[in-house]
Amino acid sequence: MMQQFYPSVPHGFRFELNKDMNFSAAHFIPSKDAGQCQEMHGHTYFVNVTIGGDTVDASGFLIDFKQIKQAIHKKYDHSVLNNHPEFKDKFPTTELLAEQIWQTIQDLLMATENKPFCLQVIVRETPTSYVIYRPRKEDFR
Ligand SMILES: Nc1nc2c(c(=O)[nH]1)N=C([C@H](O)[C@H](O)COP(=O)(O)OP(=O)(O)OP(=O)(O)O)CN2
Ligand SMILES: [Zn+2]
Numbered sequence: 001m002m003q004q005f006y007p008s009v010p011h012g013f014r015f016e017l018n019k020d021m022n023f024s025a026a027h028f029i030p031s032k033d034a035g036q037c038q039e040m041h042g043h044t045y046f047v048n049v050t051i052g053g054d055t056v057d058a059s060g061f062l063i064d065f066k067q068i069k070q071a072i073h074k075k076y077d078h079s080v081l082n083n084h085p086e087f088k089d090k091f092p093t094t095e096l097l098a099e100q101i102w103q104t105i106q107d108l109l110m111a112t113e114n115k116p117f118c119l120q121v122i123v124r125e126t127p128t129s130y131v132i133y134r135p136r137k138e139d140f141r
Pocket of ligand 1: 029037092093094129
């Protein structure tokens, strides 16, 4: 997974959890600068999310690994990214997909009792291209 390469994010939390996932989706980038990517095509996206926190829940979890997968895989697998409401007014680039995945995970975490934080999202779109999204402090609202 993730070609065994995990760029780390510095933090001071007691616990750090990482979850790898993948999903297959189609997209197109309707920008005149996007060349061939203006045409609909597909990828198997590889995603890694890093979550940090100081306390665990009653089950001893920062968050159940399964809940993270469900939130992302269920939403995007075998879909056309351009059709999702979050990409109505922006292009489903690797950068903006990583940002959206961060927002989805962070919303999920904020609804838990122990409220951990999503510290990093890595999205690999092709064997040679990936993006890292790291939120700024002000993004945690
Ligand atoms: N900054 C970004 N650049 C590009 C994105 C993107 O999301 N962010 N996306 C694309 C295309 O969607 C394309 O599918 C991926 O491009 P690329 O990595 O160039 O794909 P290749 O497999 O052709 O890469 P090679 O290393 O040349 O084999 C384009 N750019
Ligand atoms: Zn693409």
